[in-house]
Amino acid sequence: MERSRRKEIKRHLTEEEIDELLREAEDDHHLRRLGFLKNLYQGDSIPEAADREGRSATTGGRWADAWNEDGLEGLMPSFGGGRPPKLDEDEQEELIEMLRDGQPWKSQEIQHLLQEEFGVSYSPNYLGTFLRELGLSYAKPRPKRPHRPENPDEILEERVDDALDEDDQPHNKREQEDEERWMVDDDICTDGGTVLGFFDASKPQPYDNSRRVWYVDDPHIEPELVKTHDSAVGFYALNGESLVTFTEDEKKERICGVLEQVREQNPGKRILLVLDKHGAHRCKYTRKRAHQLGIDLIFIPSGSPHLNPIEQVWDYLKWTMAPIVVENEDEFKNLVQETFEKITQRISFAKKWCEKFLDFQKLS
Template sequence: MGSRRTEIKRHLPEEEIDEMLREAEDDHHLRRIGFIKNLYQGDTIPEAADREGRSAATGTRWAEDWNEGGFEELMPSFGGGRPPKLDEDEQEELVEMLRDGQPWKSQEIQHLLQAEFGVSYSPNYLGTFLRELGLSYAKPRPKRPHRPENPDEILEERVDDALDEDDQPHNKREGEDEEGWIVEDDTCTDGGTVLGFFDASKPQLYDNSRRVWYVDDPHIERELVKAHDSAVGFYALNGESLVTFTEDEEKERICGVLEKIREQNTDKRILLVLDKHGLHRCEYTRKRAHQLGIDLIFIPSGSPHLNPIEQVWDYLKWTMAPIVVENEAEFKDLVQKTFEKITKRISFARKWCEQFLDFQKLS
């Protein structure tokens, strides 16, 4: 028998409890008396609570009240005021229901209250009632199904692995053909290490998060200049950043951008943090990166927040939103100038460096 059975004090003989069961006038008293009777009969606390339609947590609280002061402590007392629509036990039961099906809309909770407890609350009071129960009210955040439970730990391990140089190609996977995994003769990587972040985006000249002035209609109807090509960026912390446009994001185009990154960052090994897009992870791209002296560090799936260049893109879009340009060429020039200007700041990656980077290894 579990310890919860032996902790229950026998304040009254079982015959008196049976008499109280026969004389109970309402469900609140009947449930609590029945709960103690179940414990007397040998139930554990969860079993005794379940027989009365209550959770184990409620049973534990009831047992503590009983041990402390018998039925005087156990029985509910509403005082002289108007009793609440849901007593403490029903409120706990409601919270368990809401936990199981979360998140909820207010209308759904109203329906649940009516269906399960036969009560309703005014819309103005419902929020107050739910907050008193410990619920929070916020916009739901989508959960990325492929994100691992510990993305930060995984990335930290990958960064450490990349910083620990050895004779084996970092980008190469076990079992892949040996041919081609050689750094090109004219590529020098012994002058230090450049760390940067890589990603593609499609910035446009509008941002709905930006406030605008209007007389009586905030909608934009004028023709907006759009760029159909992808902007591919390299945000370097201690090297030369780069942004360029590609007509698509095929592996040949991605490798062409890697070549430009190498041209702007000569004589140094390059550590490139990027997402696990299929064209980034394919052998063609990984091999070409190795030939250029670029070691790839992939962030875990579903974890874009671990790539600081995402913040660069967000700030770039916000900065460009109010600017008017005449054509696509002028737009691309604006992207390049804005990217060059804001990537001189390392603040976008400060927290990332504090969390993941060992500066002694980098130097």
């Protein structure tokens, strides 16, 4: 079965011709490539043939493609008519493997590695160009969230599909939970279609020094800055009515109060709500109340806030409002609500999310 999936290797030369070339070869680069080819002829897979010559499977795949396409001329190294590079193709592949094993690297560390392992050095001005040509990226490392699963996108896609497939069982209910009161309220109608939206809480403040502005003299804000200790809880609807409200905390009772407002703003339709796994969101009290309101909850995987488009809404809201100075807390809350209402008219924050996770035929 495994052999049937192997890349087909063209036989531009006979095995006897390859043996003759091996006897005549004096250059290590030619010997290594011819040895790789001989291994393939003997029945090795590409990774096995490359490993016997001390090269990676990636290098072996590149050599096999070059051989299949251009024969011996394509397989053999060519440095052109100018000065050969300080590191040939094999050495560059070897360097990439070393860098992959020990990543991330500082520029000074790579310079030391090049000198110690290959006896070469590059100008600091050229080193970045050379590394980018090898396919490396130069960026700030981002910490990996410890609770994030390896496949959060696949998990969320499955959950969205499950929520779109309506059945008789309460979507928010877990198997081991009792049957008591898992019923939609008598006065709730959900047969008028489906509203999809994103739910989250944030703590915007009426000041922000991250956005640069122009000043003639001293770049400071003189008025005393007001503060709010309340949380802004928002619902970003794609095809319904969005809303944001302030709560004194994010306990389950407050969250359910906001869900009731979401239902009031979007009557007559089933509501699919994408949200994170905050304790007040996923507790039985909230899940049951959401079901009673005709709201199905779709939880994003742990440690994956990038999968909730309302995060982008909050970021844009904070950026838009800075550095507006307000007189008091009430004025600030009104400003948040006005700004949220305005920017959630745009569905562009969730465009990529919809393309990736949403089956519009099921939603309609």
